[in-house]
Amino acid sequence: MTYNFSTKCIYGNNDATSCDKSGAISFPIYQTATFAHPGVGNSTGYDYSRLQNPTREQLEKVVCSLENGYDALAFSSGMAALTALMELFSPGDHIISGNDLYGGSIRLFNNINNKNLLKFDFIDTSKEDIEKYITPSTKAIYVETPTNPMMNVTDISKVAAIAKKYNILFIVDNTFLSPYFQNPIDLGADIVVHSGTKFLGGHNDTLAGFIVVNNEELSEKLRFILKTVGSGLAPFDSWLILRGIKTLAIRMERQQQNAIAIAQWLKANSKVKNVYYPGLPDHPGYEISKNQSRGFGSMLTFEVENSEIALHILSSVKLIQFAESLGGVETLITYPMTQTHADVPKDVREKNGITDNILRLSIGIEDVNDLINDLSQAL
Structure with a gap:
């Protein structure tokens, strides 16, 4: 069953059935690093909290439902999410990026990612002709809309059409509007990123980041990266963001x-x-x-x-x-x-x-x- 937005903020696309036999209304905090197995080759579905934890999994399901994605991954901060996302790319890959971005994103691109031989062109995606910057090594277009801090607005559907024409990824930072006001995947984006610290959490009390993807291939690649680099969101912070989203x-x-x-x-x-x-x-x-x-x-x-x-x-x-x-x-x-x-x-x-x-x-x-x-x- 599909619910309307305000209902999905509380349950995602799930019903109100309790996650355990206690009848707890608030989703439990599974504050554990590891999980016991009933026997060899027999698992509860959870092995180690770096890979997945029930509290984080519930949060990811809710965020995925809000963005109408295929999968959502929760990270320890917005910058942790963006850092993991950049691991999709290889040395020599070229990314076209908006020029008016959060300063931390620019710092990551210009220092860490450039050091790893990724190449960037920073342009005004709300005005400039994006196609003239596309080269054979271009792998993605990355935009914020509205931008931080000058509030420039990029036409998401227009850029999505360009990305599909050249078979490159289209990534949208949707932090400023949140999924309540904007759903880039519905408009053709492949990947949506959020600083969950901001509107999703809503109370300035914890850090979080999200990547939402539109297909299984991206999900598998990013889940491998997440478990390898170990930047998944902790159980208690997952619970805080879950609580915040209820009033989004x-x-x-x-x-x-x-x-x-x-x-x-x-x-x-x-x-x-x-x-x-x-x-x-x-x-x-x-x-x-x-x-x-x-x-x-x-x-x-x-x-x-x-x-x-x-x-x-x-x-x-x-x-x-x-x-x-x-x-x-x-x-x-x-x-x-x-x-x-x-x-x-x-x-x-x-x-x-x-x-x-x-x-x-x-x-x-x-x-x-x-x-x-x-x-x-x-x-």
Whole structure:
């Protein structure tokens, strides 16, 4: 039986039958490293928690159902997931990547993956002609949409058609919108990645990462990588993310509602130069977002007149917290140039629009008037 999204957040595609004879409503934490076998050649289905654990397995089933994938794999962080994903590729392989990505992704590509002789072209996938960058060694296209932090929107179906034309993988980081608002696999992507730390967990209390794939071959390759490199998510952290996902739908609705109101308020403020939010009708990606997503999310970036104003805001907010990360119930303000994108070369940052006047907001579930009042006094 197939359930609607809010129900899948609690059960996945399973029914409500308890996983054991106790009748526990909350899925148990199987806090064990290893599992006993009834006899030689006879297994319970679990051998060692690095390979699989019932709590992690339940979480993976739920996430897979939310993204409409074939399989989902849970990792110890978003970066652990991305690091494992890059093991699909071999020295000399070429990847076309978006140029406005989370700084940790760029750091991985430019340092670890380049050292291992993978080659990257970083382009604006929302505007540029992707096909002119494809070579015989191109193996994948990697995009975030919306991007971090400049909120550029890439047409997923359009890029998927290009990837299929050239028989290359299409990978989408869906962290910003979560599966509640966007399902890239339904639009033609082969692989979806998430920092589960963010909206899926939703409470800023644990780290997690996910890879969701659309076919058995990718599942088998990545499960071999996961068990070999040993970066699977631990049982207790799996349980925390499972608990967080139960409220994903209602959190996303409230956070988006707040974000739209704050984006409109910032846009009307004389000290704010630009507001980057796909839910504003004058955003370049507004129509694409309406076509490929069910909402615009709760991430927004804004630009003030100068760095003095930006620094003043960061030191003056009282309710909003100056911190890295995003997607939790608390509203956070981030300074990309010194936090999320500090390791991105200055010329690359500035080319992408990330200056010392740029601030990023992850909108939480607080009363929106309290958030606006806090921004008002800080400005």
